[in-house]
Amino acid sequence: xxxxxxxxxxGRELSAYFFSPLGWIVLALFLLVQGYAFYLMVELLSxxxxxxxxxxxxxxxxxxxxxxxxxxxxSAITMRLLAEERQRGTLEVLLTAPVSETEVVIxxxxxxxxxxxxxxxxxxxxxxxxxxxxxxxxxxxxxxxAGYIGTMLAGxxxxxxxxxxxxxxxxxxxxxxxxxxxLTLLLLLGPLELFxxxxxxxxxxxxxxxxxxxxxxxxxxxxxxxxxxxxxVITFCLAAAVKALERRKHV
Amino acid sequence: xxxxxxxxxxxxxxxxxxxxxxxxxxxxxxxxxxxLGPNGAGKTTCMRMLTGFLPPTRGRAQLGDGEDLVDASSxxxxxxLLGYLPENAPLxxxxxxxxxxxFRARLxxxxxxxxxxxxxxxxxxxxLGDVRSSIIGRLSKGYRQRVGLADAxxxxxxxxxxxxxxxxxxxxxxxxxxxxxADIGRxxxxxxxxxxxxxxxxxxxxxxIVMKGKLVxxxxxxxxxxxxxxxxxxxxxxxVEAVRAALEPVELGDAQDGAxxxxxxxxxxxxxxxxxxxxxxEERARELSARLSKALAPLGLVEVTVERAPLERVFAELTxxxxxxxxxx
Numbered sequence: 001x002x003x004x005x006x007x008x009x010x011g012r013e014l015s016a017y018f019f020s021p022l023g024w025i026v027l028a029l030f031l032l033v034q035g036y037a038f039y040l041m042v043e044l045l046s047x048x049x050x051x052x053x054x055x056x057x058x059x060x061x062x063x064x065x066x067x068x069x070x071x072x073x074x075s076a077i078t079m080r081l082l083a084e085e086r087q088r089g090t091l092e093v094l095l096t097a098p099v100s101e102t103e104v105v106i107x108x109x110x111x112x113x114x115x116x117x118x119x120x121x122x123x124x125x126x127x128x129x130x131x132x133x134x135x136x137x138x139x140x141x142x143x144x145x146a147g148y149i150g151t152m153l154a155g156x157x158x159x160x161x162x163x164x165x166x167x168x169x170x171x172x173x174x175x176x177x178x179x180x181x182x183l184t185l186l187l188l189l190g191p192l193e194l195f196x197x198x199x200x201x202x203x204x205x206x207x208x209x210x211x212x213x214x215x216x217x218x219x220x221x222x223x224x225x226x227x228x229x230x231x232x233v234i235t236f237c238l239a240a241a242v243k244a245l246e247r248r249k250h251v
Numbered sequence: 252x253x254x255x256x257x258x259x260x261x262x263x264x265x266x267x268x269x270x271x272x273x274x275x276x277x278x279x280x281x282x283x284x285x286x287l288g289p290n291g292a293g294k295t296t297c298m299r300m301l302t303g304f305l306p307p308t309r310g311r312a313q314l315g316d317g318e319d320l321v322d323a324s325s326x327x328x329x330x331x332l333l334g335y336l337p338e339n340a341p342l343x344x345x346x347x348x349x350x351x352x353x354f355r356a357r358l359x360x361x362x363x364x365x366x367x368x369x370x371x372x373x374x375x376x377x378x379l380g381d382v383r384s385s386i387i388g389r390l391s392k393g394y395r396q397r398v399g400l401a402d403a404x405x406x407x408x409x410x411x412x413x414x415x416x417x418x419x420x421x422x423x424x425x426x427x428x429x430x431x432x433a434d435i436g437r438x439x440x441x442x443x444x445x446x447x448x449x450x451x452x453x454x455x456x457x458x459x460i461v462m463k464g465k466l467v468x469x470x471x472x473x474x475x476x477x478x479x480x481x482x483x484x485x486x487x488x489x490x491v492e493a494v495r496a497a498l499e500p501v502e503l504g505d506a507q508d509g510a511x512x513x514x515x516x517x518x519x520x521x522x523x524x525x526x527x528x529x530x531x532x533e534e535r536a537r538e539l540s541a542r543l544s545k546a547l548a549p550l551g552l553v554e555v556t557v558e559r560a561p562l563e564r565v566f567a568e569l570t571x572x573x574x575x576x577x578x579x580x
Contacts, residue, residue, distance in 0.1 A: 002360065004360070005358055007357075009358070019345045019346075020345065088343075088344075089338075089339065090343060092335075092337045092341065093337060093341055093399075093402070094358075096303065096333065097330060097355065097358045098331045098358070098360060099327070
């Protein structure tokens with residue numbers, strides 16, 4: 001393992017995001033949607049009948065739409081990671097350089113994750129605005145920090161799943177659709193919990209539902225179980241992506 | 252000389268199709284060898300296995316720099332020995348030439364202190380100095396091919412594998428590329444593929460011909476040419492009938508020897524062309540030319556020459572005439 005190689009790959013990938021129109025489009029749309037969602041949420045919460053709670057808790061993972069949009073963004077970020085290299089033929093150049101498949105996958109994943117983090121960075125303004133307008137009491141640092149940590153962890157798991165699908169897909173569009181479908185399915189597993197009578201299925205669904213884990217983070221609780229869960233999803237998906245690259249199924 | 256590239260019974264299947272079938276050869280250190288064959292013969296598959304990009308279905312691909320050989324599929328150890336230019340030189344189009352080479356130098360583990368020097372060296376060797384800050388996607392095919400080659404040369408690898416380096420180049424670019432490969436070949440082992448004979452003929456000491464996934468011939472350019480035999484050509488003032496009559500009593504070998512005589516009148520030049528094939532070797536060809544000149548002398552013989560078969564014909568015969576049976580393995 002040579003970290004320099006992964007760093008080089010991650011650096012190139014990140015700069016490619018900002019060199020391509022896609023990167024800026026994703027960034028702009030992301031801010032637009034998050035900004036609007038934030039506005040709506042603040043408006044709703046300031047109604048007299050509004051549920052009681054800290055606004056940022058609802059901002060992080062409170063709504064289904066929020067997740068759907070994150071899933072779309074993750075699909076757009078990860079589709080290019082490996083599928084684009086395969087489509088352009090540059091995968092051959094990359095994998096015949098003295099770098100290991102592990103270094104490639106880690107570098108690609110890191111770039112995707114960092115870009116995802118960069119998308120969220122401007123939303124810190126919302127916290128600042130809220131603090132200014134509603135007073136310091138409305139925003140407590142703990143839950144906000146936990147919310148961001150949770151968002152990064154859940155995002156990391158989604159990006160890892162996307163990286164794996166990107167390693168398996170023949171084309172970028174295939175990778176995007178595959179990632180979107182798998183993550184949406186994971187999201188839709190949530191409601192299943194309410195309908196099933198089988199305790200084991202309920203436990204399983206509760207465990208694998210990526211987004212269920214967000215609830216605690218939103219409340220400001222960093223439970224090690226959630227951290228371990230996300231870390232293991234990331235590890236498993238990246239290891240599988242390395243295997244997929246090593247197999248050279250479609251070159 | 253220990254070999255730098257060894258292919259042993261190299262075989263690759265894509266589902267039901269056999270892309271490469273039991274190909275074995277060696278390339279000695281410092282040799283420049285051409286892998287020649289029509290499109291779809293298995294050249295790219297062969298190179299992908301030699302560079303470790305594709306695992307062989309059967310057989311082994313090994314690379315070496317010294318006494319020991321390493322398996323091409325053994326990852327970094329093999330990849331460090333190698334500079335590889337894949338077909339069509341795939342590159343990141345959005346990057347600038349110098350940035351791209353800096354990225355590749357990092358991947359190749361060149362220490363940052365030496366990176367600048369290494370990049371300057373390959374930019375000069377590949378004559379890319381004036382496009383160093385251009386965006387790769389906007390370069391012409393010839394330049395892009397050279398950027399790929401510059402990348403392959405960055406870490407000064409002992410073995411270079413170039414897949415169709417001349418594809419899509421104009422004659423000027425082609426000549427420059429040939430010069431470049433000849434320069435590289437003075438210090439390194441080069442295996443390059445092509446479907447064009449002229450390209451291979453100009454730079455390679457030895458040629459491997461693949462056809463439908465099999466190695467059908469290998470040897471240096473001269474010996475391959477000898478396989479095609481020689482042809483005796485004479486030009487005479489006398490007309491076709493007179494020439495035929497004069498040649499009637501002359502023993503020129505029969506059809507079983509593959510002898511074939513063509514007599515044709517060139518009205519414009521007022522000459523009759525006689526072309527005789529079947530001289531399997533030079534000696535036989537000289538003997539035939541002596542007989543021909545003796546018989547045709549009274550008819551106003553202008554000239555008799557022994558022409559060696561162009562490599563094009565050898566190649567055409569090998570790759571089209573189902574010559575697989577007599578092929579060397």
